[in-house]
Amino acid sequence: MVVPTGVFVLILLATLVIAGLAGYLVRKVVAESRIGSAEALARQLIEEGRKEGEARKREALLEAKEEVHRLRTDFERESRERRQELQQLERRLLQREEALERRARQLDEREELMRARERDLDRAEELVEELRLRQMTELERTAGMSRDEARELLMSQVREEMRHDLAVMIRQMEEEARAEADRRAREIIANAVQRLAAEYVPELTVSVVELPGDEMKGRIIGREGRNIRHFEALTGVDLIIDDTPEAVVISCFDPIRREIARMTLEKLIADGRIHPAKIEEMYAKAVEEMEERIRQEGERACYEVGVHNLHPELVKLLGRLAFRTSYGQNILQHSIEVAHLCALMAYELGADVNVARRAGLLHDIGKALDHEMEGTHLTIGMEILQKYHESEEVIHAMSCHHGDFEAKTIEAVIVTAADALSAARPGARRETLEAYIRRLRQLEEIASSFPGVAKAYAIQAGREVRIMVHPDQVDDAEAYLLARQIAKRIERELQYPGQIKVTLIRETRVTEYAR
The missing domain is CATH 1.10.3210.10 (Hypothetical protein af1432)
Structure with a gap:
């Protein structure tokens, strides 16, 4: 039997609807079952969570109680310690107050004692002043001198003693300083002098030029003296021609001029031709040579030093x-x-x-x-x-x-x-003889002008002045002061090379005769 297509479709649709409903019902049943299980699980979880929360709450309450108890215990302990510290500070303050009160009482007692002592001292000073006045009056009456006279006498004695002590002190200090300075200076100077010993030849104000013969003197003088006059005017020296055989003397205080003149004259003598023009030519050459010689002397000195x-x-x-x-x-x-x-x-x-x-x-x-x-x-x-x-x-x-x-x-x-x-x-x-004699005379006059000097002698070519004093007018201490005063005056009033030694001699002689 053949089923029509429309019916088949209806049947198929009905089947699908039924299948869908069946599936829906199955899913609903399954879902409701699952929902029930989930609700049961949720209720179980909620119950467990509630129980756990209550347990945790109880634990938190216990911990909070314990923390509160601990904080309270700490606070009570700190409070006790603070109270103890405050009590100790209070005791210390009380002790300090007591000590201050005791010290204040002691100071008051000491101040009162000082006032009493001051009153006693004032009374003692009054008594001492009264006794001093009585003693001064008695001393003036006994000594027959007023207070000013006695003070002047005492001051003169003190001045004399101080003058003597000062002289002794100066003597000691000078001896010590002189010994040390002399030792050190002698060592340094001796070392320097030993390492350097130069020789000196005193120079004069004249130069002597040797001539090959006496006939050269006439040629130097020239006709009617024109050569010698021109030579002296050009060089600024004095040419002395006398009876000295084969020699001419050049005199001038300026050593450079004298040396240039000597060189000029020697060149003229060597050339043999002497006339004004030749004199000027040789003079110009001598001046050039002198300049070069001066430079060489300066360089030599710099090199040597x-x-x-x-x-x-x-x-x-x-x-x-x-x-x-x-x-x-x-x-x-x-x-x-x-x-x-x-x-x-x-x-x-x-x-x-x-x-x-x-x-x-x-x-x-x-x-x-x-x-x-x-x-x-x-x-x-x-x-x-x-x-x-x-x-x-x-x-x-x-x-x-x-x-x-x-x-x-x-x-x-x-x-x-x-x-x-x-x-x-x-x-x-x-130095010249006149200056030497004048210096010696001045030395003796300066030394003799001081009181107490008996005799004075300049010795050692004026390097030392030796002085004899009256022993009854100048004692040993004053001798040092007198020697210093004489040396200072010599330094002020005289001019001399080097140094001058001042030696003062005080001698006491006692003579007695046995008869």
Whole structure:
């Protein structure tokens, strides 16, 4: 049997509907079963959570109670400790208050005791003043002198005692200082002098030129004396032609002029032709040679001493010192020796050797121009060194070597000592007979002008003055003061090279005769 298509479709649709309903019912039953299981599980979980929360709540409450109990216990303990500390502080404050009260009472008692002592002292002072007045009155009545007279007598006695004590003290201090200074100075100077020994030949103001024969004198004089007059006018010297065989004397106080004249005359004699034109030609050559010689002398001095980087003009001025003398002593040789002495003593004393050596070499540089410029050789030398940019240390050390300026550095003191040592060496310098005799006479007059001096003698060529005093007028202590006063006056009133020793002699002689 054949089923129609429409019916088949209906049946199929009905089947599908029934199947869908069946599936829905099955799913619903399954879902409801699952929902029930889930609800049961949820109720179980909720119950378990509630039980666990209650347990945790109980635990938290217990912990909170325990924490509260612990905090309360700590608070109570801290409170007890704080109360104990406050009690201790309170006890200390009470003790301090008691101590302060006791001290205040003691101070009050001490103050009262001091007031009582002051009152006692006031009364004692009044009694002492009253007794002193009584004693003074009694002493004035007994001694027959007023208070002012007694005070003056006492003051004069005290002054005399102090004067004697001062003299004794000065004597002791001088002896100690002199012993130490002499020992050290003797050691330094002896070392310097032993290492440096220069020879001096006193220079004069004339030069002698030898001639090949006496007929040369006539040629030098020339017709009617024209050659000698032109020579003297050109060179600035005096030409002395006398009976001395085969010799002519050139006289001039300027050593440079004298040396140029000597060189000119020797050139003329060697040439043989002597007339005014030749004299001028030879004079010009001599001047050139002299300039070169001056430069060489300055360079030699710098090389010998060991001073470098010196301005060329200063080197020339040093060379001019080779033809200058002071009391017969060659100034350049003197400057070289002073430079060596300065270097040796500066090394021994730990001073600046270069500054001392340089200042020693240049200390008399002003004497190269003192006959051409106004002022002393010190001021001229300072101007020259400042002009050629020497250091302030060198200028200061140079300027102090005659005591015109106060020495502020050890190098200045060394230059002064070296200059005096070089000038005071025996035979280094000479002076005229008149000046020598005048200096000796002044020494004896100065020494004899002091009270208590019996006799005075200048000895050792004026290097020492020996003084005899009256022993009844000058005692041993006053002898030291008198010697110092005489030495200071000699320093003020006399000018002399080196130093002068003052020796004062006090001698007591007792003579008795046995009959």
